[in-house]
Amino acid sequence: MATILAVANQKGGVGKTTTVVNVAAFAALAGQRVLVxxxxxxxxxxxxxxxxxxGPSIYGGAKPVSTAHSxxxxxxxxNDLLDREQVLAQSxxxxxxxxxxxxQHQPHFDLILIDSPPNLTVLPTNAxxxxxxxxxxxxxxxxxLEGLSQLLAYVDQLRITAQLQLxxxxxxxxxxxxxxxxxxxxxxxxxxxxxxxxxxxPIPRDTSLAAAPSHSATITTYDPLCAGALAYLExxxxxxxxxxxx
Amino acid sequence: MATILAVANQKGGVGKTTTVVNVAAFAALAGQRVLVxxxxxxxxxxxxxxxxxxGPSIYGGAKPVSTAHSxxxxxxxxNDLLDREQVLAQSxxxxxxxxxxxxQHQPHFDLILIDSPPNLTVLPTNAxxxxxxxxxxxxxxxxxLEGLSQLLAYVDQLRITAQLQLxxxxxxxxxxxxxxxxxxxxxxxxxxxxxxxxxxxPIPRDTSLAAAPSHSATITTYDPLCAGALAYLExxxxxxxxxxxx
Ligand SMILES: Nc1ncnc2c1ncn2[C@@H]1O[C@H](COP(=O)(O)OP(=O)(O)OP(=O)(O)O)[C@@H](O)[C@H]1O
Ligand SMILES: Nc1ncnc2c1ncn2[C@@H]1O[C@H](COP(=O)(O)OP(=O)(O)OP(=O)(O)O)[C@@H](O)[C@H]1O
Ligand SMILES: [Mg+2]
Ligand SMILES: [Mg+2]
Numbered sequence: 001m002a003t004i005l006a007v008a009n010q011k012g013g014v015g016k017t018t019t020v021v022n023v024a025a026f027a028a029l030a031g032q033r034v035l036v037x038x039x040x041x042x043x044x045x046x047x048x049x050x051x052x053x054x055g056p057s058i059y060g061g062a063k064p065v066s067t068a069h070s071x072x073x074x075x076x077x078x079n080d081l082l083d084r085e086q087v088l089a090q091s092x093x094x095x096x097x098x099x100x101x102x103x104q105h106q107p108h109f110d111l112i113l114i115d116s117p118p119n120l121t122v123l124p125t126n127a128x129x130x131x132x133x134x135x136x137x138x139x140x141x142x143x144x145l146e147g148l149s150q151l152l153a154y155v156d157q158l159r160i161t162a163q164l165q166l167x168x169x170x171x172x173x174x175x176x177x178x179x180x181x182x183x184x185x186x187x188x189x190x191x192x193x194x195x196x197x198x199x200x201x202p203i204p205r206d207t208s209l210a211a212a213p214s215h216s217a218t219i220t221t222y223d224p225l226c227a228g229a230l231a232y233l234e235x236x237x238x239x240x241x242x243x244x245x246x
Numbered sequence: 247m248a249t250i251l252a253v254a255n256q257k258g259g260v261g262k263t264t265t266v267v268n269v270a271a272f273a274a275l276a277g278q279r280v281l282v283x284x285x286x287x288x289x290x291x292x293x294x295x296x297x298x299x300x301g302p303s304i305y306g307g308a309k310p311v312s313t314a315h316s317x318x319x320x321x322x323x324x325n326d327l328l329d330r331e332q333v334l335a336q337s338x339x340x341x342x343x344x345x346x347x348x349x350q351h352q353p354h355f356d357l358i359l360i361d362s363p364p365n366l367t368v369l370p371t372n373a374x375x376x377x378x379x380x381x382x383x384x385x386x387x388x389x390x391l392e393g394l395s396q397l398l399a400y401v402d403q404l405r406i407t408a409q410l411q412l413x414x415x416x417x418x419x420x421x422x423x424x425x426x427x428x429x430x431x432x433x434x435x436x437x438x439x440x441x442x443x444x445x446x447x448p449i450p451r452d453t454s455l456a457a458a459p460s461h462s463a464t465i466t467t468y469d470p471l472c473a474g475a476l477a478y479l480e481x482x483x484x485x486x487x488x489x490x491x492x
Binding site (some may be wrong): 012017047087090118146210211214 | 260287288332392395
């Protein structure tokens with residue numbers, strides 16, 4: 001049965017999609033059968049993993065499609081996710097739609113990664129309620145730090161109102177720049193408050209990570225020896241040891 | 247009567263809040279009576295302009311508070327915006343709530359800037375339906391470019407379904423790094439497709455712009471002579487010449 005990982009943070013541009021596609025690629029290289037579910041109307045993960053696939057989202061019946069990577073499939077965001085969001089927001093059990101839709105896929109995969117949009121509306125809530133674990137990418141900047149307590153408060157609220165089972169896998173600091181004081185301050189702050197949950201290595205700011213998507217590529221095929229690739233390899237090792245301890 | 251400017255882009259982390267607070271600060275320096283409305287549950291603009299203000303959002307009755315800058319007031323995001331979002335999403339005319347709430351403030355200001363969250367749900371829709379103009383900050387990266395057509399398609403849809411009157415003020419390229427090829431590619435792409443709407447000068451990547459918020463400061467007080475400050479001064483001149491041609 002697949003372990004389901006939600007990658008979420010309502011702060012925008014912190015590296016959610018970059019983390020999903022690159023952790024997925026390294027996990028697939030390591031032999032995990034991986035499924036990425038693009039739950040973000042922007043469809044950024046889909047444009048990396050399955051750029052030419054049209055059609056609906058998972059809520060509209062989309063099935064996994066293969067990608068350029070063996071062991072890695074993707075359910076695309078499709079063209080209906082914005083409309084679906086409004087319907088889900090108004091329907092009685094709209095927050096659990098994703099959880100029931102993933103049941104059919106769990107036997108065929110080892111790891112399911114869900115990319116979320118930057119908010120706390122019904123789509124990310126679906127991901128949180130469907131997942132076993134939560135990974136929080138956190139940009140090493142001031143605003144991102146501010147948003148962390150709001151995200152954790154929202155998760156705690158769901159534990160009470162929606163019997164959320166999710167465990168925090170960890171916090172992955174992203175876009176770390178050793179020349180910027182703030183980067184070190186954020187890393188130190190997270191290390192102090194979440195010593196048992198911080199990833200051992202931050203992801204450095206690396207232009208190859210930003211360039212790979214324009215070639216519809218993950219870092220493992222675009223620039224597998226760059227600093228960003230090394231950091232995502234280490235992050236994937238850390239993550240799998242936490243959530244797939246087999 | 248105040249001109250209302252929505253600063254929006256559903257792509258996360260592209261510099262919406264940084265643009266709102268710094269354009270507001272320069273416009274206030276130039277003598278415009280400026281109001282910033284924080285319409286984003288993250289409350290990042292509020293933490294820069296009115297860090298110690300508690301209470302509700304504009305939808306909960308919040309009034310303008312003064313800031314460290316003369317001529318610049320702020321209506322904070324408050325602590326109820328997440329809940330309000332759900333209520334607005336389900337109520338009949340929830341998309342026009344902000345427009346009617348701003349009527350009372352327009353006589354007292356020259357310029358109202360609305361910061362929006364990174365999505366296309368009911369909160370940004372409120373901003374679009376309340377505004378006279380739209381300013382789109384666009385990070386000079388691949389994913390941000392992808393999202394632009396989705397945003398413009400959504401605006402066009404609102405013209406038909408909601409009689410939207412909004413005009414596009416322009417596109418402001420942000421976090422421009424002359425050493426990165428992608429930055430130049432994005433700038434060239436926008437210049438080609440939107441020659442009449444692109445800001446004359448991109449905002450450079452500048453660590454002072456990212457550091458200022460941790461001191462609850464805009465760039466005009468934190469580091470007024472840095473490259474980022476110069477670029478936001480020029481962007482404000484360009485913008486005011488478009489939307490306040492008096
Ligand atoms: N470590 C990194 N170094 C350099 N650029 C990066 C890095 N991680 C992500 N980026 C770039 O930064 C931008 C934001 O990253 P990304 O889109 O993955 O964030 P996100 O959290 O998924 O955004 P959104 O909130 O819009 O979904 C993208 O253009 C991406 O290519
Ligand atoms: N020109 C710049 N140079 C360097 N850093 C910048 C620049 N503009 C913004 N930043 C930083 O990049 C991050 C994203 O910017 P900002 O928060 O303003 O974007 P946003 O679009 O408002 O994000 P969100 O989608 O979450 O609302 C912030 O940490 C900010 O301080
Ligand atoms: Mg994303
Ligand atoms: Mg913002």
